[in-house]
Amino acid sequence: MKILVQLFEMENTMNRLHEAERVAELYRDDVQRIATETFKTELTEEQAIEALEMYPSEQEQDPTGTWDLVIEHVLDQILRK
Numbered sequence: 001m002k003i004l005v006q007l008f009e010m011e012n013t014m015n016r017l018h019e020a021e022r023v024a025e026l027y028r029d030d031v032q033r034i035a036t037e038t039f040k041t042e043l044t045e046e047q048a049i050e051a052l053e054m055y056p057s058e059q060e061q062d063p064t065g066t067w068d069l070v071i072e073h074v075l076d077q078i079l080r081k
Contacts (some may be wrong), residue, residue, distance in 0.1 A: 027052055034071050039079060047078050054078075 028048045035043045043051070054074045062070060 024052075030068075031071055031075070034068055035075050035079075038072050039075060041079065043075075047075075050078055051075055 028045075031048045031051045032043055035041055035047075051071060051074045054077070055070060058070050058074050059065065059067075062073070065073070
């Protein structure tokens with residue numbers, strides 16, 4: 001019985017990881033869309049990940065900013081490097 005519980009927990013964990021990967025892909029797609037529409041450029045995978053990593057601290061600095069405006073600001077910083 002203990003093994004069945006462990007297998008069930010492992011399956012739940014794998015399902016949550018799969019869902020998290022899917023959501024992360026959606027966010028990367030959104031970041032890429034903003035880069036394409038606003039800056040007329042394609043991001044590298046590293047740039048998209050960097051933008052998502054920078055987002056929380058940038059959002060704290062501008063708590064009234066919408067998600068897409070904060071990402072535009074972040075992308076502007078990344079693309080100026």
